[in-house]
Amino acid sequence: MKTSDFLYDLPEELIAQTPIDPRDHSRLLVYDRRDRSVSHRHFYDLPEYLKPGDCLVINDTRVIPARLYGVRSGGGACEILLLKQLGVKKWEALVRPGAKLKPGKTVSIGDGRLTAHVLDEAPGGARVIDFECEGTMEAALDELGEMPLPPYIKAKLTDKTRYQTVYAKYDGSAAAPTAGLHFTKELLDKIKAQGIDIVPVLLHVGLGTFRPVKAENIEEHEMHSEYFEVSPEAAKRINEVKHRGGRVIAVGTTSVRTLESASPEGTLLPLSGDTSIFIKPGYEFKCVDALITNFHLPGSTLLMLVSALMGREEALRVYETAVLENYRFFSFGDAMLIL
Numbered sequence: 001m002k003t004s005d006f007l008y009d010l011p012e013e014l015i016a017q018t019p020i021d022p023r024d025h026s027r028l029l030v031y032d033r034r035d036r037s038v039s040h041r042h043f044y045d046l047p048e049y050l051k052p053g054d055c056l057v058i059n060d061t062r063v064i065p066a067r068l069y070g071v072r073s074g075g076g077a078c079e080i081l082l083l084k085q086l087g088v089k090k091w092e093a094l095v096r097p098g099a100k101l102k103p104g105k106t107v108s109i110g111d112g113r114l115t116a117h118v119l120d121e122a123p124g125g126a127r128v129i130d131f132e133c134e135g136t137m138e139a140a141l142d143e144l145g146e147m148p149l150p151p152y153i154k155a156k157l158t159d160k161t162r163y164q165t166v167y168a169k170y171d172g173s174a175a176a177p178t179a180g181l182h183f184t185k186e187l188l189d190k191i192k193a194q195g196i197d198i199v200p201v202l203l204h205v206g207l208g209t210f211r212p213v214k215a216e217n218i219e220e221h222e223m224h225s226e227y228f229e230v231s232p233e234a235a236k237r238i239n240e241v242k243h244r245g246g247r248v249i250a251v252g253t254t255s256v257r258t259l260e261s262a263s264p265e266g267t268l269l270p271l272s273g274d275t276s277i278f279i280k281p282g283y284e285f286k287c288v289d290a291l292i293t294n295f296h297l298p299g300s301t302l303l304m305l306v307s308a309l310m311g312r313e314e315a316l317r318v319y320e321t322a323v324l325e326n327y328r329f330f331s332f333g334d335a336m337l338i339l
Contacts, residue, residue: 001281003213003221005312007298008319016328017155019162024187027327027334031318033310034339038321043182043335046292052195053246055238056292059177059254060200062168065145065160070109070116072100078107080116080129081148082141083174083206084227089131092122094207101127110144138171148174148207150331152297163331172204172227178294178331179252199237201262202229203254203275213299223276223301226254230262232270238287239268247289253302256288263287280304281312291338295322295329309338 020026023043030039030049041048050056066082078101084092095101095118107116113133120128133140147163157163165180167188192198204227215221238248238259250256261275262268263286278301291309296302307315318336327334 001218001312002216003218003299004216006218006300006303006307006316008316008323010298010323010329014323014326014329014333015152016330016332016334017153019181019332020328022184023166023182024184026182028182029318029322029325029327029334029336030339031310031314031336032339033314036314038318040325044187046187046337047191047194049337049339050191050194050196050249051247053241053244054249055197055199055241055246056191056249056251057199057201057234057238057255057259058165058167058180058183058251059203059205059258060165060167060169061173061177061202061204061254062171063147063164063173063176063205064171065141066148066174067146068109068114068116068141068144069146070107070114073106073108074100076100080107080109081174081207082145083126084204085172086128087130089133089137090119091129091131092126093129094125095127095129098125098127103127110140114140114144150175152330153332167200169200170202170204174207175205176331177203177205177252177254179255179292179335181332182292182335183251197237197241199234201231201234201255201258203227203258205254213301213304218280218304221278221301223278225274225276226257227273228258228261228275229272230258230268230270235262235268235270242268242287248287249290249292250288251292253291253293253296253305256291256305259287260285278304279308281308283308285309293336293338294331294333295319295327295336297330306336306338 115132262271
């Protein structure tokens with residue numbers, strides 16, 4: 001299949017620039033694979049589509065304020081975008097301008113509150129950077145870092161918590177698992193009260209999520225790698241749901257990638273490590289039965305994942321319907337439930 005097979009027309013004005021308030025008042029497009037029907041609801045209606053014995057699988061990663069601005073040792077402004085933690089204060093990062101930040105260079109951030117030493121080059125034009133600061137790196141990032149919003153969001157985010165799920169727990173993501181942004185604590189409590197288990201897994205989202213597919217043949221696309229964890233407790237609870245005949249409903253494509261990476265033979269295993277799984281049409285799902293997701297970029301690997309669950313032609317039809325109905329797209333946009 002070709003990347004061009006996954007394109008659709010999206011007016012720029014439908015790209016959501018700010019999060020909706022309250023979180024669960026975003027719109028919800030419900031697609032039923034059994035009869036190919038489309039319904040238009042709101043996210044707070046989600047409990048109507050869940051049954052006792054089902055489970056929601058959430059990704060409890062926490063986005064770090066990974067974008068840092070500083071001054072190079074030779075003078076001149078620069079930007080560092082943290083991608084992956086390699087040690088206590090050592091990170092793989094993207095830098096701008098790359099030509100001015102070769103190994104051996106240093107950057108002062110926050111008037112010297114944080115100093116970045118460029119140690120080495122890494123794949124994809126990234127750098128290995130060792131940071132020096134008083135106190136913890138986490139405290140320095142909270143003070144000096146900005147949320148790494150996707151490039152299509154131009155509006156300033158005044159409240160960092162809005163690019164964070166209400167259940168975010170473990171630091172490590174360079175981008176939010178955005179399907180989870182629609183949940184409030186009250187909605188989660190209502191879902192639990194219905195007899196639906198809510199099970200956390202972990203995948204630290206990398207910026208490869210936003211990188212376009214440049215290969216025309218999608219088989220030639222090289223997926224980025226991301227760290228994931230499925231605990232023994234999570235594997236046990238999810239396997240029990242499958243055994244009882246309940247549905248595993250993944251919240252977001254990151255939860256899908258985690259569950260499918262940890263189900264090599266059809267049974268979910270307690271695993272951790274890096275995954276570069278590429279889910280595209282023709283893929284046979286081993287664990288996931290349904291999906292809650294946002295709308296994705298044309299030609300993206302995330303749209304290909306959704307197409308694997310719905311079928312390519314149906315996915316594009318539903319996306320075109322969402323455009324006609326003026327749904328809000330991408331990170332701060334509306335949601336879709338695929339049953």
